[in-house]
Amino acid sequence: MKEFLILILIFYILVLFQTSFLVYFNIKGFIPNLILIAVFLINLFEEKDRITGIYSAMIGGFFLDVFSEKSFGLYILISIVIAIFIKYVIKRYVRVPSFKRA
Amino acid sequence: MKFSQTRNRILILLTVIIVFLFLGFFQKETKNFFYSISEPFQKTLWRTGANIYDFFSGIFQGNNLKKENEGFKLKIQELEADVASLKELKTENEFLRKSLDIGLENEFKLIFTEVVGNGTSEDILIIDKGSKDGILKDLPVITEQKILVGKILQADEHFSKVMLITNKESSFNGKIQEKEVEGVVKGSGNLRTYFDLLPKDKEIKEGDVVVTSSLDKAFPKGILVGTVKEVKKSDLEPFQQAEISPFFDIKGLKNLFVISNSQ
Numbered sequence: 001m002k003e004f005l006i007l008i009l010i011f012y013i014l015v016l017f018q019t020s021f022l023v024y025f026n027i028k029g030f031i032p033n034l035i036l037i038a039v040f041l042i043n044l045f046e047e048k049d050r051i052t053g054i055y056s057a058m059i060g061g062f063f064l065d066v067f068s069e070k071s072f073g074l075y076i077l078i079s080i081v082i083a084i085f086i087k088y089v090i091k092r093y094v095r096v097p098s099f100k101r102a
Numbered sequence: 103m104k105f106s107q108t109r110n111r112i113l114i115l116l117t118v119i120i121v122f123l124f125l126g127f128f129q130k131e132t133k134n135f136f137y138s139i140s141e142p143f144q145k146t147l148w149r150t151g152a153n154i155y156d157f158f159s160g161i162f163q164g165n166n167l168k169k170e171n172e173g174f175k176l177k178i179q180e181l182e183a184d185v186a187s188l189k190e191l192k193t194e195n196e197f198l199r200k201s202l203d204i205g206l207e208n209e210f211k212l213i214f215t216e217v218v219g220n221g222t223s224e225d226i227l228i229i230d231k232g233s234k235d236g237i238l239k240d241l242p243v244i245t246e247q248k249i250l251v252g253k254i255l256q257a258d259e260h261f262s263k264v265m266l267i268t269n270k271e272s273s274f275n276g277k278i279q280e281k282e283v284e285g286v287v288k289g290s291g292n293l294r295t296y297f298d299l300l301p302k303d304k305e306i307k308e309g310d311v312v313v314t315s316s317l318d319k320a321f322p323k324g325i326l327v328g329t330v331k332e333v334k335k336s337d338l339e340p341f342q343q344a345e346i347s348p349f350f351d352i353k354g355l356k357n358l359f360v361i362s363n364s365q
Contacts, residue, residue, distance in 0.1 A: 012140075019228070020144040020219040024151035024353050029268075029292030031224055051111055058118060062125070066136045068222040069255055069263045072129040075222070076122060 007056050014038060015063040035060040039079050043086040057083035130258060137218070137261045141230060144219040148356075155353055210322065212359040213237060218261065220352075224292055225269035227252070229358060232260040242321045242361045249349040250314060250325045251358060264358070267327065267348060268293045275318035276327055279311040285341075287312065287327060293352060295328065297344040306333050306344055322361065 014034045022031050039060045043053035061076030068075060125132045213236060215229040231237050243251045243264050252272065255265040265272055268289040276287040276297065285300040297312060310330040316323035328348040335342045 015222070016140055016143050016147060016219075018220075019222060020147035021151040023148070023220045024155040026224075026293070026352075029224065029294060031220070033222075051115070054115070055118065058122060062122060064222045066133055067219070067228070069226055069265075070223070072126045072132075073122075 003052060004055060007052070007059050011035060011038070011056070011060045011063050014060075015067060019067050033064075035064050036079060036082065039083055040086065043083045044090070048091055053083045053087060054080065134259055134261065137228065137258070141218050144228075145216070148217060148219055152353065152356070210361045211363040213362050215262075215358050215360060217355050217358060221263060225266040225272075225289065226255065227264040227266065227352075227355070229262050229264055229360075230260070231360070232262050233257040234259050236362055237262050237360055240320060242325070244325060244359050244361060245350055245355065246357060246359070247349075248325055250321060250327050251350050251355070253320060254360065266293075266352070268295050274320055275315040276312050277315040278306065278330070279313050281310070284315055284317060287346065293348075295346045295348055297330065297346050298341065300342045300344060302335070302340070302342050306330055306342070308332065312346055
């Protein structure tokens with residue numbers, strides 16, 4: 001539960017940052033999508049049997065949806081699909097060092 | 103043990119999905135709630151971004167400033183000459199209007215708004231006025247200098263989303279000032295626009311000013327859009343195209359006006 005709340009807080013800060021501050025530092029009009037990058041990284045580096053990555057995809061997608069003009073749920077779907085895809089690929093084909101809990 | 107853990111996880115996952123679906127059904131309320139709690143943070147971040155950007159651009163573009171300054175001085179002289187001749191025309195115009203008994207054109211009714219932030223996809227802005235303040239879908243949005251920014255895409259209760267003219271879905275009729283060349287201004291995403299469907303026989307130069315045309319019903323005529331940056335002519339295409347650099351800069355947008363009586 002604590003982990004869940006921390007994720008919500010982090011993603012909320014990231015989305016605020018992305019939708020206001022980063023606009024001034026766009027690269028030729030392109031603003032990096034911090035949330036999708038974060039979802040990608042969390043899924044890439046977490047242990048194989050944990051599902052924090054999926055939660056983070058849901059929370060991140062939710063915040064993207066809140067600030068998006070497209071229909072609600074699109075970003076949740078996109079980020080969950082990304083998370084599941086990364087998990088699947090890593091489980092089947094890749095071995096990467098993951099952060100182990102102490 | 104392992105089984106119950108998996109079951110627990112699945113249960114948590116299901117509840118989370120249900121909560122999200124529930125929020126999806128009340129998306130207007132959800133969005134409004136989040137916008138109202140994040141408005142102060144976003145406004146602060148937007149302004150902080152502006153200040154930091156100003157500070158660094160001052161440092162890194164120091165060399166260009168001198169060159170730019172000289173260019174501006176020349177431009178000012180040119181414009182002052184124009185202003186002098188226009189003043190004469192204005193008095194003449196007023197005199198003629200009086201003698202012909204024609205009133206001045208109606209000024210726009212404007213609603214003042216502040217930029218809260220950017221949407222998640224580019225070329226969308228969020229502003230702090232909504233349907234309760236009289237904002238409706240498709241109303242034009244301009245800056246203080248009467249430069250076209252875009253139109254209202256969605257009006258929620260207290261907030262609205264503005265589709266910039268650089269958005270891929272934006273298109274309207276425009277024309278080149280002082281030349282009777284009409285075309286369609288389309289957004290190409292990432293803060294860029296282009297002028298399409300221009301007749302091939304008309305000559306267009308770099309630096310020509312593009313304004314909204316009277317053919318367009320969405321925007322009032324004569325509002326500044328941008329300048330022509332690059333003309334693209336190809337023998338294969340039936341029309342010529344031109345890239346436009348818009349007059350508004352997203353980095354300088356703080357206050358905007360919504361025209362409430364355009365139609």
